[in-house]
Amino acid sequence: MTSALILAGVRKGGDRLAEFAGVEHKALIPIGGRPMIERVIAALRASGRIDRILVSVNRPKALKDLDVEVIKAADTLSQSVVEGVTALGTPALVTTADHALLEPEWVRYFLDNLPDAQIAAGIARSEVVMGETPDTKRTFLKLADGSFSGCNLFFLRDMDALRGVALWREFEALRKRPLKMLQKLGPRAILAAATGRLTTDRVAAEVQRLSGLTAGKVEMPFGRAAIDVDKPEDLILVRRLVGDEAA
Template sequence: MASPDIPETLEDEPQPLRLVVLAGHGPGAARRGADGLAQRFGESHRCLVPLAGRPLIAHILQTAAQHPRVTSLAICVEREAFDPVWDVLTKTPGRGTVALVEAQADIAASVRAAAKDWDGPLLVTTADHALLSADSIDAMIAALENADVAFALARRDAVEAVYPGLDCAYVTLHDGEFAACDLYGMASPRYVDAVNVFRGARTADREAMRIWRAVGLVGFLMVRLGMETLSGALARASRRLGMRVRAVELTDGTQAIDVDDERTYAIVEELLGVYDEVASLKRENNGSSKAAYA
């Protein structure tokens, strides 16, 4: 039994977490041209387009503000969007520290800038991840207790269960087909460079390059031939990158759906409407229960 004269240590206290939200145009935006959704709504950035009555980025900010472990928030965006994004922040109740960080030339540089003066665990996601859930954040936090780097995946059947026929870039392994869920974690900023390996646009070509960088040529060929398992690919990636890499398999298929274009915008808007109806019913049921016991 600890002596009452010795103050309790904070060793068992959960580590605070910084969530980095990538809200900028992204590398190569100037070459690709203006964002179609942003143009449609007359906004400079996709993160500012209205979705279900609020700017797109407001949905993820609310999830972050309500999560007890997210004590620090950094939003990477071009400087011209600082004022409108800050306006969204002022309307989002929360606690902890918030910083706007100028987006850099590449993803790793942006995350590195957002991790300045921070030495704890980091989660990285995108501003168009409007369906990000607290359960997904919890799963990533748990994974980082035994990993240097973690990234989220969802099986094809989980995504199809949410929205059949959704066009996703799946990675086919021997034990299933997986879609990336733009959510990445690292135990500390020293592993920031791994973000460039695991993150990228959801296209077949970009997915192939990510696999190549992570597992090398032999592993890449085994993946393409359907001979590699998820655990085998992770072991290869860990050896190649010199860090403990873990995949977090999320059972909620919505976590693989971002607002990337007109179609996914409509899908996410529909799913948010369903969530709102469910939440409303829960509030009504709780009210009825309280009334019954009053």
């Protein structure tokens, strides 16, 4: 079995999406009649693969009514992951409270298709994402083997994998700045990109070189796995999608 860490901290600058939705905390924004973090918790439990769930949140009192373990988030997201996974132990799946469309099937697929690596991330091809949600606005990383979006699903196989958390967060922060990401990956990645040979496997190899950890990916066949609730238009889209499913 695997433990799960749900990141529910709020970025610096305030909880603007919560203000837009008129709730105390972003994680409590109602979607389909219940707070979106409850949807995430329910999906993890229903997967049958998660035996313990911990929520990392900047204001634990805001989630006091949840039937789940809660820990106060650290000052940075990467440190919150380190502290949360240290409390849980490994192997651990990491996701976010705004992954409101999360389905048990996605969790099972992700865990069943993990590579033999210490760290792994779920990704989805642009054509899969746009095929399911053509009106979504996503940022895709264009590589030689396709264009990809992250799916807010990460796996840490052992405690040594925590060494790669800070690096992972750096790449997450640079996902909309491909040139900066290439610079971080190094000259070999820059050359591969310039010659049209930079693939997802090559990126994983460069991450492995930089972190000293074995790294891999799980390509998800579920386009909606790439959708999270980061801004008002995301919230409007996700509420519509949930309504469509319920109709």
